[in-house]
Amino acid sequence: MSLLSTEICTEIDRWLEKYPPNQKQSAVISALHTVQNYHGWISRELLDAVAEYLEMPNIAVYEVASFYSMFDLKEVGRYKINICTNISCLLSGAEEMVEYIEKRLGIRVGQTTADGKFTLRSVECLAACVSAPVCEINRDYHERLTPDKIDAILKELE
Numbered sequence: 001m002s003l004l005s006t007e008i009c010t011e012i013d014r015w016l017e018k019y020p021p022n023q024k025q026s027a028v029i030s031a032l033h034t035v036q037n038y039h040g041w042i043s044r045e046l047l048d049a050v051a052e053y054l055e056m057p058n059i060a061v062y063e064v065a066s067f068y069s070m071f072d073l074k075e076v077g078r079y080k081i082n083i084c085t086n087i088s089c090l091l092s093g094a095e096e097m098v099e100y101i102e103k104r105l106g107i108r109v110g111q112t113t114a115d116g117k118f119t120l121r122s123v124e125c126l127a128a129c130v131s132a133p134v135c136e137i138n139r140d141y142h143e144r145l146t147p148d149k150i151d152a153i154l155k156e157l158e
């Protein structure tokens, strides 16, 4: 039995409709996003299930999933805080924001809170430089960060 739920398969099928039937692998990135959206991260077993569903060699799916940093191949917190530490954000106080979040949550970059709620990561440019410093939490962008803004954001999620 496949690990992919009916909902996931239905969503992947919608992507598959966009490609010729013999090009199922073209939907691999969308399929991985779909699986991650449902499960929060993508286990080895789920990667294998995607490979089977798209009739691809398992290794080809591992290659795609491990190439892109947006795919989480290890368990992460319910809320993934990706804070940009690239040049515009850095010049606008990203380092201070990282320190503030680390202190506020009691974790360092790359770690997850003990309750499994938050994972903090430092990422490259989020393409919102004009509003630096910026972070993305799950799929939402938060711009022109300040300690007060961070407090308000985290309070809503706690």
Ligand code: FES
Residues within 6 Å of the ligand: 084, 085, 086, 087, 088, 089, 090, 124, 125, 126, 127, 128, 129, 130, 132, 134
């Ligand atoms: S440098 Fe941070 S969004 Fe571009």
